[in-house]
Amino acid sequence: xxxxxxxxxxxxxxxxxxxxxxxxxxxxxxxxxxxxxxxxxxxxxxxxxxxxxxxxxxxxxxxxxxxxxxxxxxxxxxxxxxxxxxxxxxxxxxxxxxxxxxxxxxxxxxxxxxxxxxxxxxxxxxxxxxxxxxxxxxxxxxxxxxxxxxxxxxxxxxxxxxxxxxxxxxxxxxxxxxxxxxxxxxxxxxxxxxxxxxxxxxxxxxxxxxxxxxxxxxxxxxxxxxxxxxxxx
Numbered sequence: 328x329x330x331x332x333x334x335x336x337x338x339x340x341x342x343x344x345x346x347x348x349x350x351x352x353x354x355x356x357x358x359x360x361x362x363x364x365x366x367x368x369x370x371x372x373x374x375x376x377x378x379x380x381x382x383x384x385x386x387x388x389x390x391x392x393x394x395x396x397x398x399x400x401x402x403x404x405x406x407x408x409x410x411x412x413x414x415x416x417x418x419x420x421x422x423x424x425x426x427x428x429x430x431x432x433x434x435x436x437x438x439x440x441x442x443x444x445x446x447x448x449x450x451x452x453x454x455x456x457x458x459x460x461x462x463x464x465x466x467x468x469x470x471x472x473x474x475x476x477x478x479x480x481x482x483x484x485x486x487x488x489x490x491x492x493x494x495x496x497x498x499x500x501x502x503x504x505x506x507x508x509x510x511x512x513x514x515x516x517x518x519x520x521x522x523x524x525x526x527x528x529x530x531x532x533x534x535x536x537x538x539x540x541x542x543x544x545x546x547x548x549x550x551x552x553x554x555x556x557x558x559x560x
Contacts, residue, residue, distance in 0.1 A: 334452035338551035339363040353440040355415025356385040356433035368395040385433035413444035425521035429467040429538035465513035467538040474533040488516025
């Protein structure tokens with residue numbers, strides 16, 4: 328039986344078969360996406376992939392590209408007019424391929440890049456599979472800071488569940504601040520209809536983005552299993 332880290336590496340390597348030379352690649356945020364980025368950098372350095380450009384979903388991706396020596400391939404979203412494929416992870420995947428993403432706080436950048444890609448491929452290990460979103464992780468909601476309490480109250484009154492402001496316990500104390508200078512709310516609720524919940528949450532004034540990614544934008548989910556196999560959803 329493989330460990331979770333081993334499963335992440337296996338699915339990240341499997342995902343390399345979905346990228347090609349001359350592509351603009353959206354690079355996701357999170358531990359599994361970082362494994363993919365490391366392998367991608369190796370392929371580029373060996374000359375197996377040529378003329379690719381990388382579009383980051385977060386400052387974490389930008390930093391790792393510098394560490395890996397491929398920062399010259401980075402392009403900001405305003406510098407490109409297409410994204411051929413986006414490879415990203417997820418915190419939860421339901422049976423219909425709806426996602427809960429953004430546990431690391433990068434949901435807005437991830438959704439913009441992933442939703443605008445010609446092909447959006449999700450890489451996860453089997454521990455991320457759930458019957459309903461919200462089962463293992465709260466759903467993140469990025470909000471304008473000064474209005475967070477009003478937004479939190481509105482989410483609860485209109486959609487139910489429990490909402491908490493995400494507070495950092497290590498390093499800098501206080502609310503987590505996203506790349507966009509916003510706060511994150513953690514919404515604790517099992518989601519029965521993800522596509523409707525995504526739409527209704529985003530209709531609340533003060534909400535920048537929600538971590539529900541509806542299935543209509545997901546082209547494929549690659550799942551690494553503890554027996555070493557990778558299945559495609």
